[in-house]
Amino acid sequence: MLRLALADLWHERVLFLCSALGCAAVLAPLIVLFGLRQGVVAGLRAELLEDPRAREIVSVVNRTLEPALFERLAADPRIAFIVPRTRALSATILLEHPDRPGSGLRVELLPTAPGDPLLPGRGAMAADEMVLSATALQRLGVAVGGGVVASVARSREGRREVLSLPMRVVAEAPSSAALRDAAFATLPVLLLTEDFLDGTAAPDARPGGEEEARRRPFAGFRLHAARLEDVPALDREFRVAGIEVASRAEAVAGLLRLDRNLALLFLTIAGAGGLGYLVSLGVGLWAQVERKRRDLALLALLGLRRRALLALPLIQAGAVALAGAALAVAIAAGVAGVLNRAFAGSVTGDRPVCLLTHAMAAGAAGVTLLGALLAAVLAGLRAGAVPPAEGLSEG
Amino acid sequence: MTALLSLRDVRKAYRGDAAPFALEVPRFELAEGEALALAGPSGSGKSTLLMMLALAAPPDAGGFVFAGTDIMRLWRGARRDALAALRARRIGVVPQTGGLLSYLTAEANIALTQRIAGRRDAARLRMLAEELGIAAQLGRRPAELSVGQRQRVAIARALAHRPALVLADEPTASVHPELADAVLALLRRECAASGAALLVATHDPDRAARAGYPVLACATHAPDASGVARSVFDRPPLAEAA
Known part of the structure; x- marks a missing residue:
């Protein structure tokens, strides 16, 4: 056949x-x-999907957001990662090379936490550890593993007071996380600088614990959606709830x-x-x-x-x-x-x-x-x- | 001698060239190894009868026994594969113009019946080719053969698997008159040599008689009241004839 x-x-x-x-x-x-x-x-x-910024949603207007809200958001399956943020104005610090005081570099201080999509592969960081952007590292002349001094200044009753924190650089942030000069630190570090600028912390105060920090209200947050598809919906929900946010919702939706x-x-x-x-x-x-x-x-x-x-x-x-x-x-x-x-x-x-x-x-x-x-x-x-x-x- | 083919009161309606025809076979028997020519004008139902005898078309009614098998029962039971198997093993067919497969060589065409019957026999194929004078053409395809050679390949194919019955439908219709005599003689000789019964349908009874065939002519009747013309093939049983 x-x-x-x-x-x-x-x-x-x-x-x-x-x-x-x-x-x-x-x-x-x-x-x-x-x-x-x-x-x-x-x-x-x-x-x-590979660009972590595509899934990022950041609140832009300072509000007083209670811990209950963060707990609720953290439990939302559409949200893969969330970290509270202090007021934008108090989230700037001066970095100095420990051997060259006076050669300060003003950088944006960003909160991070374990599982941060912007810093993939990084586990929990200690309160005296920092991740710097490539540009910041270069300008300061500091290498990964080296030390750096972070400081903020305030004037109180005519006197200038400085909060100075010796930090260790544990990594360089990938370019997808920060293009400009930026430093990533744990939440207690951000809280301390804010408290110091508010006048509720002394110049010799040191960062508290993470747990303790999380129990306080914050001005805003930075979160990452679990899936690209969730970004537009989350963006819309926050706006409806009266929280101004910035995200790439439109680009993603498009x-x-x-x-x-x-x-x-x-x-x-x-x-x-x-x-x-x-x-x-x-x-x-x-x-x-x-x-x-x-x-x-x-x-x-x-x-x-x-x-x-x-x-x-x-x-x-x-x-x-x-x-x-x-x-x-x-x-x-x-x-x-x-x-x-x-x-x-x-x-x-x-x-x-x-x-x-x-x-x-x-x-x-x-x-x-x-x-x-x-x-x-x-x-x-x-x-x-x-x-x-x-x-x-x-x- | 037992009858290889036995038909009783077989009828089959078919459309002729113009009017509807009814083919009737009141009595028909063919002994093993017997040769017979079926004669009748064109459209008289010779081909229809041959198709029925080739187990390729069912009779409308009647009794039909071939090689001890009740053919009517197989048709009624729609046992097409059983009919095909019977056809493959016991019947050889020589179509009008040879009916060779153009994509196979002469040899493969002849071997076709042996393959289908599951009876490969290269020696017999060779012997038939030599008897029929086409041994030199075995490797050629039908397109490269003359009409007469093609007809002989078809005869060889009809005999290659040692059938009990060979049916030839106007095997001389498309060949030269001189060749026609030769084809009829060849058919008769080879069937006799193989012990196969032979039925040849022809519109030329004289030629068949000259070639030594007994001839059974059909009786045609003009359309009756119902407008159906009848064509009758009647052959008394062997015992009576003897």
């Missing part, structure tokens, strides 16, 4: 090649399209919309193309059975069973589908290679624009084979129903 089917294909190898080419011609663009969707959309998305629209677009094109592809494949196979009606009738007359007769178009369809799919994958891989070289580093960074995987190739071959076999079964049932008597008298 197999020999008979393949002998037929071999005899009509030009036609077979045409069928396979026709198959590949429709399938290859679909594979490229799918690869593009994978590459562009998935790449764009991954890039957004990108999510783009993602959805692109996905829909790809789905529509691929759906229409795929459907057309299966129809053309089926019609081709059907036509083949019609063309071979005489031969099939003859084989039936010679005593070939229905099952064997059905197998003929099935085997041939399978051969066409596999050859077509292999050809299509080869073409698509070539096109993807060209696309990736042409768009290298422009659209999706160093990610490939067109992403083809073995799973996709196998999927394309599988869908093709399935469609071809389905069409061939229909055609084959017809072949099996060809009355053997047709083989005797030939038109």
Whole structure:
């Protein structure tokens, strides 16, 4: 049976090649399209997800936010990380190289806590530890592991008082966390500077414990949503609750919309193309059975069973589908290679624009084979129903 | 001698060239190894009868026994595979113009019946090819063969699997008159050599008689009141004839 089917294909190898080419011609663009969707959309998305700032929401107006609110927010599954923030004005400190007093650098003091997405991989920090941005490290001439003196000054009854805290630099903040001069420290450090500026702490006071700090109300917060999709909703909720926040909600919402629209677009094109592809494949196979009606009738007359007769178009369809799919994958891989070289580093960074995987190739071959076999079964049932008597008298 | 084929009161309605026809076979028997020509004008139902005898088309009614098997029961039970198997093992067919598969060589075409019957026999294939004078053409495809050679390949294919019955539908219709005599003679000789019964449908009873075939002519009746023309093939049982 197999020999008979393949002998037929071999005899009509030009036609077979045409069928396979026709198959590949429709399938290859679909594979490229799918690869593009994978590459562009998935790449764009991954890039957004990788940028911790995309999921950040920061309150901008100073309020008095009670610990209960923070507890509630921390329990929200949509919020992956939250750290309270002191008033913006009191969150600036002067950093000095311990050996070069007077060479001060004014930096923004940012609160951090374990699990901070801006400082990935950092565990709990001690109250005398700090993470500095690259620019701050450079300007101060301090290396990671070195010491630095952090200070704030206030004037009280005409006298200038200074709170001076010797700190240790434990790491350099990644550029995604802070582009400008910035220092990350634990919450008690921020609270102490605020208290000192408010006049409720003495110049020789030292940072308290984290637990104790968390029991106090704060002016604001910095939080990171668990998922990109949560950002727009959280942003809206805070605004409704009267808390002014800054986030990339609009950009995120736009990108999510783009993602959805692109996905829909790809789905529509691929759906229409795929459907057309299966129809053309089926019609081709059907036509083949019609063309071979005489031969099939003859084989039936010679005593070939229905099952064997059905197998003929099935085997041939399978051969066409596999050859077509292999050809299509080869073409698509070539096109993807060209696309990736042409768009290298422009659209999706160093990610490939067109992403083809073995799973996709196998999927394309599988869908093709399935469609071809389905069409061939229909055609084959017809072949099996060809009355053997047709083989005797030939038109 | 037992009858290989036995039909009783078989009827089959079919559409002829113009008017509806009814084929009737009140009595018909064929002994093993016997040769017979079925004669009748075109459209008289010869091909329809051959199709029924080839187990390729069901009779409407009647009794039909082939090689000891009740064919009517198989048709009623829609046992198409059983019919196909019987066809594959016991029947050889020579279609009008050969009916060869264009994508197979002459040899593969002849081997087709052996393969389907599961009876590979290269020596017999070779012997038949030599007897029929086509040994040199075995490696060629039908397109490269003459009409006469194709017809001989078809005869070889019909005999290759040692069938009990060979059916030929107008095997001489598409060949030169001189060749026609040769084809009929070849068919008869090879079937006799193989011990196969042979039924040839022809519109030329004289040629068949010249080739030594007993001839059964059909009786045609003009349309009756219902407008159906009848075509009757009647052959008395062997015992009565003897």
